[in-house]
Amino acid sequence: MLLNLQAPTPLEYFATLVQSDQGFPLLEVALSLAQDEYPQLDLQHTLALLDALQMRLQKRCGRQTSMLERIHLLNRLFYGELGFGVNANDYYDPDNSFVHLVLQTRRGIPISLGVLWLELARSIGLEAHGVAFPGHFMLKVLLSQGQVVLDPLTGRSFSSEELTVQLQNLLPRLSHLNEESVPLAMFLQSASPRETIARMLRNLKEIYRLQQDLPRLLAVQNRLVILLPQAWNEVRDRGWVHVDLHHTEAALADFQSYLEHVPQPLDAEDVRAQIQQLRTGI
Structure with missing residues (x-):
């Protein structure tokens, strides 16, 4: 039996850490x-x-x-x-x-x-x-x-009053409710460690998206896909990054996986059009 003595890549190490809750x-x-x-x-x-x-x-x-x-x-x-x-x-x-x-x-x-x-x-x-x-x-x-x-x-x-005001300022749909009616407890639930890491990654995702820093954005998307294996929107988003980086095969794989697991997404038409365009260019 051959043993792999190479150190894991950062992504492999991350995958090992997050495999179980x-x-x-x-x-x-x-x-x-x-x-x-x-x-x-x-x-x-x-x-x-x-x-x-x-x-x-x-x-x-x-x-x-x-x-x-x-x-x-x-x-x-x-x-x-x-x-x-x-x-x-x-x-x-x-x-x-x-x-x-x-x-x-x-x-x-x-x-x-x-x-x-x-x-x-x-x-x-x-x-x-x-x-x-x-x-x-x-x-x-x-x-x-x-x-x-x-x-x-x-x-x-x-x-509680301060938190309620913050909620109403952030979520206009709650602004018409009185203090007793705002579902404050729903927004104060504990975040799991996985949810906390997802929020950290999405912060970085937004920063790199705004900066148009595609290589770093792709690295973040790779981690999100591993962290949240059922979040098919993250697979789709990685596909769009691959498109911008001209990674045709990787983009096709992500888009096809997205459509297979989300049968009727709202953006199905856009994704299918992009798949057709990518296939035409191969």
């Missing part, structure tokens, strides 16, 4: 997103840096430290002493999504800061989760008396 290693997967851009990235070094921060925080929490006080201690370390916060000067820089750089610069966007915060929170026994709130990734901690929803940019907690 059980024990999904959120931080390691989030770190691995940078490997296309930074192939020499030492993931273990970055994990060790976070381990050191976790130990530093754990020393401040005794057995009698309440969960609410643990949140305060975490925020004091994360935002106060370490100075983590938003990269307001260049919010749409792709580097804001690369967690190893956020750990170095202390600057990021809500979701990358949130991933780091969650790892620290769980290390001190907090039942913390990400929240895929519209327009702004958030954090929540479940307590015996309820839940606390926090802004990952500052650590500040939100009231």
Whole structure:
């Protein structure tokens, strides 16, 4: 039996990490997103840096430290002493999504800061989760008396009234409802680790799409297709990137797979027309 001793490619490594929802290693997967851009990235070094921060925080929490006080201690370390916060000067820089750089610069966007915060929170026994709130990734901690929803940019907690106003501003269809009628709980459900990584990738997808950076956009699409094997719209979107890169065979394969798995999509006519055009050009 022949053994393959070659190191896995970044995409192969990513596929191994995300193959199961059980024990999904959120931080390691989030770190691995940078490997296309930074192939020499030492993931273990970055994990060790976070381990050191976790130990530093754990020393401040005794057995009698309440969960609410643990949140305060975490925020004091994360935002106060370490100075983590938003990269307001260049919010749409792709580097804001690369967690190893956020750990170095202390600057990021809500979701990358949130991933780091969650790892620290769980290390001190907090039942913390990400929240895929519209327009702004958030954090929540479940307590015996309820839940606390926090802004990952500052650590500040939100009231129900503030969250309702944000929802109504983001979703005009809710603006006519009174506060009691807005389905706030629906938008505060915990985001799974897979959903969190999908949101990180889609942030990068939008940045690279706007920049017309096709090679990087394709790398992101490849990861989305692996991460979300039933999301056939991502296969279709990868097909359009292949078209722009003149990858005819790959584009045809993606479009055909999309139509096979989504029998009556709204864009079927456009996709079939593109398939015909590609076949004509072969």
